[in-house]
Amino acid sequence: MxxxxxxxxxxxxxxxxxxxxxxxxxxxxxxxxxxxxxxxxxxxxxxxxxxxxxxxxxxxxxxxxxxxxxxxxxxxxxxxxxxxxxxxxxxxxxxxxFIEGDCLREASLRQREKFYETFLGIIRRMHARGVGHADLKRKDNILVTPNDQPYLIDFGVATLRRRGGWHPINNFLFNVARRFDLNAWVKHKYRRRLEDCSPRDQRYLHRTWMERSGRWIKRQYRRLTGTKMRNRSSGR
The missing domain is CATH 3.30.200.20 (Phosphorylase Kinase; domain 1)
Structure with missing residues (x-):
C-alpha cells in the first residue's frame, strides 16, 4: 500500500x-x-x-x-x-x-549526461513496476532539483499494467505509453535534434503509429497551407 x-x-x-x-x-x-x-x-x-x-x-x-x-x-x-x-x-x-526544483523547461542542467542517465533509470524502473507515464513530452511533468535530480510527477493519465491473466488491450495501451516515455526521453535529451542522436540512444526511439500519423497529418497540413516544417530529420 x-x-x-x-x-x-x-x-x-x-x-x-x-x-x-x-x-x-x-x-x-x-x-x-x-x-x-x-x-x-x-x-x-x-x-x-x-x-x-x-x-x-x-x-x-x-x-x-x-x-x-x-x-x-x-x-x-x-x-x-x-x-x-x-x-x-x-x-x-x-x-x-513537495519537491523543491524547477520544471525541465526552466532548469539549467550542470551535468546533462548524468541527469539523463538518471532520468532514463527512473523510467526503466517505472516500467518494470508496470506503469507507463504517457505524458513525459510535457516538460512541466519533469522536475529538476538544485542538485540535478530528476523527479517525475503528474500521473493522471498513466497506464497501469494489469497483473496476472490475459489482458491484450491493457497490454497494448501499456506498451504504447512505454514507447511514448522513451521517445520523450530521447527528444528531451537531444532537444529534438534527433539527427544528433547517438547509436546507443537510437534504440530507445521507436515512434508509435499515433506519433507517425500525427507527423504525417502535420506535414500534409503544412504542405497545403504553405508552412515550412523545421529542418529536422526526425522531429515530431
Missing part, C-alpha cells in the same frame, strides 16, 4: 485546510482541468495537495483521476525520482511530498 505515515489528527487538519484553501482560492501552485494543486507548509511538513474542482461534472472526473493516480503511486513507492505519496485523504485529496 501507499506509505501513509501522517498522524490521524494531522490528516484531519490537512483535509480541513485543503477544503478551506480550495473554497477561498488560496495556496495555489497550479490550477487546471484536473483540479487545483495546493502547497501546504508548516514547521514540519512541505506537502502538495491535489484537490478536485468544486463543480460537477469536473469534480467527478477529477476525483476518478486522483484515485487512479493514487493507485499509480502505490505501485511506484520507494523509487528515487518519484515523490513520496501519503495517500488519498477523505477519498478526494491526494497528498505528496
Amino acid at each position: 501507499t506509505e501513509t505515515i501522517l498522524p490521524e489528527s494531522f490528516e484531519k487538519h490537512l483535509v480541513d485546510w485543503a477544503t478551506t484553501a480550495r473554497r477561498e482560492n488560496r495556496h495555489h501552485l497550479s490550477k487546471g482541468y484536473q483540479g487545483q494543486v495546493l502547497l501546504y507548509r508548516d514547521e514540519k511538513y512541505q506537502l502538495v495537495v491535489k484537490v478536485p474542482p468544486r463543480w460537477w461534472p469536473y469534480s467527478w472526473l477529477s476525483a476518478r483521476m486522483l484515485r487512479h493516480e493514487a493507485r499509480v503511486y502505490e505501485r511506484l513507492q520507494h523509487i528515487d525520482g518519484i515523490p513520496r505519496c501519503y495517500g488519498l485523504l477523505n477519498n478526494r485529496f491526494l497528498v505528496l511530498d
Whole structure:
C-alpha cells in the first residue's frame, strides 16, 4: 500500500485546510482541468495537495483521476525520482511530498549526461513496476532539483499494467505509453535534434503509429497551407 505515515489528527487538519484553501482560492501552485494543486507548509511538513474542482461534472472526473493516480503511486513507492505519496485523504485529496526544483523547461542542467542517465533509470524502473507515464513530452511533468535530480510527477493519465491473466488491450495501451516515455526521453535529451542522436540512444526511439500519423497529418497540413516544417530529420 501507499506509505501513509501522517498522524490521524494531522490528516484531519490537512483535509480541513485543503477544503478551506480550495473554497477561498488560496495556496495555489497550479490550477487546471484536473483540479487545483495546493502547497501546504508548516514547521514540519512541505506537502502538495491535489484537490478536485468544486463543480460537477469536473469534480467527478477529477476525483476518478486522483484515485487512479493514487493507485499509480502505490505501485511506484520507494523509487528515487518519484515523490513520496501519503495517500488519498477523505477519498478526494491526494497528498505528496513537495519537491523543491524547477520544471525541465526552466532548469539549467550542470551535468546533462548524468541527469539523463538518471532520468532514463527512473523510467526503466517505472516500467518494470508496470506503469507507463504517457505524458513525459510535457516538460512541466519533469522536475529538476538544485542538485540535478530528476523527479517525475503528474500521473493522471498513466497506464497501469494489469497483473496476472490475459489482458491484450491493457497490454497494448501499456506498451504504447512505454514507447511514448522513451521517445520523450530521447527528444528531451537531444532537444529534438534527433539527427544528433547517438547509436546507443537510437534504440530507445521507436515512434508509435499515433506519433507517425500525427507527423504525417502535420506535414500534409503544412504542405497545403504553405508552412515550412523545421529542418529536422526526425522531429515530431
